[in-house]
Amino acid sequence: MRIVIIGAGNAGRQLAKRLCEEKHSIVMIDVDPQALAQAEAGLDILTFCGRGSNPVVLAEAQTEKSDLLIAVTDNDEVNILACLFAHHAGVKGKIARVTNPSFLQASSSYDLQQMGIDLVINQKQECAREVFNMLQMPGALEAFELFSGKVMVAGFSVNAVSPLLGRTPAECDRLDLIQSVRVIAIRREDELVVPHGNTVFEQNDIVYLVGQRPDITTFFDWVCPDIKPFEKVIIAGGGDLGLMLAKYVESEIDCVLLEQDEERARFCSAELNKTLVLRADALTESALVESGLHESTAFVALTGDDEGNIMNCLMAQKKGAAFTATQIMRTDFIPVVEQLYLVNRVVSPYISTANAILHWLRSKKARAASLLHNLPGELLDVVIAPNGKVDGRRIHEIKMPSNAIIATVMRNGEVATATGDLELQTGDRVLIFCHPDAVKKIQSIFL
Structure with missing residues (x-):
């Protein structure tokens, strides 16, 4: 397929990399020549410098000859307008990343899909749901649902006291639990292992399971007996993502939201029903004390500052948080943070975006149900x-x-x-x- 990607940021480069691996012909458009040069240096792509919503630039890129246009800039208006131009030019598939809730609320007079955009992605909502699933499954490095919640995928690390350590699946004490789920993959250091009956579990293996939620939960109770459900969730950052997560969490777990900006804190407080909203900087010790952080607390850093998020998590760990997760915007930071075990879990809105787009791309063939953070x-x-x-x-x-x-x-x-x-x-x-x-x-x- 010939695919035009508008936006050479993290999302655009992540998509271009995955689509190039599948031998698609990629054209990338961005206003920043340096971002284009960075993308072009590592990928076999054609680039055009200009605004993605400019019809002249779209014509130069021969958008009308493309099978798919993906607009993933940080500007909703540019993404929407580019897709509308592509629709008028006869491009079969149009995908837009949209974050403004005003654009996402369809009405009788306004509906982006009715206007010709095939897929509208709200990556923050996808990210919030991903973190929420993880919080519901303590001990999981990654957890999400498929098939309307009937199937769950979860990953965990084999530690020194794991009942799996040094054994094959058939040698485990609880064969009934092993047989109730399906072990689908293991990441061993930097290698992918597709398990078979004679595969031996090793320390620090990251093991992925598929099964029904009750079976996965029972399995986790066995392999992680020392990990208990979280009694409280503290969210640092009251932006769109933090607010969305708080709305998911507050109906299930005691929730505290930390936001520095007074006006934004008031807005979040008005939007939430059970969450305690504190106007505070999560990097200060007093904020963590006031929020009631203890050994059964999960701490999630969702500010727009990658370094600040990591420091927030390190401080929460020092104060005894049972679990820490952070949003990382720069994709090149993710492997470093994971390899150094600075936090328990890293989430990326760009991987969420790639999930949705690859899912749509194969919707008439083999559908991409999901990509996995810890596995290639x-x-x-x-x-x-x-x-x-x-x-x-x-x-x-x-x-x-x-x-x-x-x-x-x-x-x-x-x-x-x-x-x-x-x-x-x-x-x-x-x-x-x-x-x-x-x-x-x-x-x-x-x-």
Whole structure:
């Protein structure tokens, strides 16, 4: 496909990298020549310097010959206008990143999708939901739901006292729990391991599971017996993302929101029902004391300052927080923060954006259910077509790539365990974990 990406920031570069890996032809537009040069240095792309909402620039980039336009600048108006121009030019797919709630509220006289934009992404909302899922699953490095909440994906680290350490799945004491979930992947240092029956769990392995929420919860109670549910969540930063997260959290857990700006703090207080909003700087010791931080507290830093977020988390850890998570805007910071174990969890709005766009891009083929923060892989959602290549075949009869595994199967809205004897049927939705290199092979097998 020929794809035009407007915006050479973190989101644009993240998308360009992933789409180049899949051999798409990428054209990038941005007003900043330095940002374009940075993107062009590491990727095989064509660049144009100019405003993405300028029809002259779009014409120079031959947008009308493209299959897809993705507008991910920090300016909602530019993103929307670029998509509208692309729609008029006959581009088949248009995707816009939009953050202003006013633009997201459809009405009888205004609806971005009715105006021709195929996908409108609110990355902050996606990020807030991701953090909320994580807070509901203490001990998880990453947790999110698929298939309307019927399936959960969760990752955890194998520590020195884990009942899994030094054992294969079959050797574990609680075989019933191992069999109730599906181990789909392991990150071992910088390598991806797709597990098999003889795979031995090692210390510091990051293990990913797929299963139904009750089974995942029971499994976590076994492998992480010392980790208890959070009694309080403290959020540093009352911006859009912090406010969205507080709205999710306050109905489930005691919540405190720290915001420095007086006017913004008042606004957040008016928007929230149960959350205690404090006008305070989270970097001060007095703010953490006043917010009631203790050993059963989760601390989430969501200000716009990456370095400040990291320092917020380090101070919260020093004061005894059970868990810390931070938003990181600069994607080049993420591996450093994770490798140094500065915080328990890093979230990135740009990865959330990439999830949504890749999902849409494969919506008529193998749908990208999600990307994973800690793994160089993704989950694909494949629908079994009538008389397709694998329709009527048992799972053990399918020759899967070595770096791919069937995680679970949804049949008639219910979860079917992906055992080797399970026979796939028309309409089944098959969730597959695979390395990016295996995506096309998976498509050739199942489609």
